[in-house]
Amino acid sequence: MSEVIRCPNCGQANRVPDLAGGKKAVCGKCKTPLISMNGDGHPIALTDANFADTIARGRSVVDFWAAWCGPCRMIAPILEQLASERRDVRFAKLNVDENPRTAAQFHVQGIPLLVMFDNGVERGRVVGAVPKGQIEAAIRQYLG
Ligand SMILES: [Zn+2]
Incomplete structure (x- = not known):
């Protein structure tokens, strides 16, 4: 399973694998960590x-x-x-x-x-x- 996360720094759309289990991903362009915009899953x-x-x-x-x-x-x-x-x-x-x-x-x-x-x-x-x-x-x- 993968999903697309837009980099909060440069806007690059990154396809990343499922990040469940605390796995981390970084932007392919600027290396900014890609984290969910909704930290704990609540508004x-x-x-x-x-x-x-x-x-x-x-x-x-x-x-x-x-x-x-x-x-x-x-x-x-x-x-x-x-x-x-x-x-x-x-x-x-x-x-x-x-x-x-x-x-x-x-x-x-x-x-x-x-x-x-x-x-x-x-x-x-x-x-x-x-x-x-x-x-x-x-x-x-x-x-x-
Ligand atoms: Zn970026």
């Missing part, structure tokens, strides 16, 4: 303080959510699943009530809202609790 919790730094490199899908939002609870398990399945895209979530600065910066009006970033630059959005296939299609469309 990363973002805050106003760490948002910009965390998404600055690589491809990210950020779920803007709130505790009172029913549809957000429907989409959360899908993001958990994607974070555990994929290493090439970072999955993260931002609580809009606790982090109003970032929510305002991205003019978040309706949630759940998924915003796709490439090296910190917004590439596209998906609004609402959409099915997993639609999220994956949006990743292909916006993040190549």
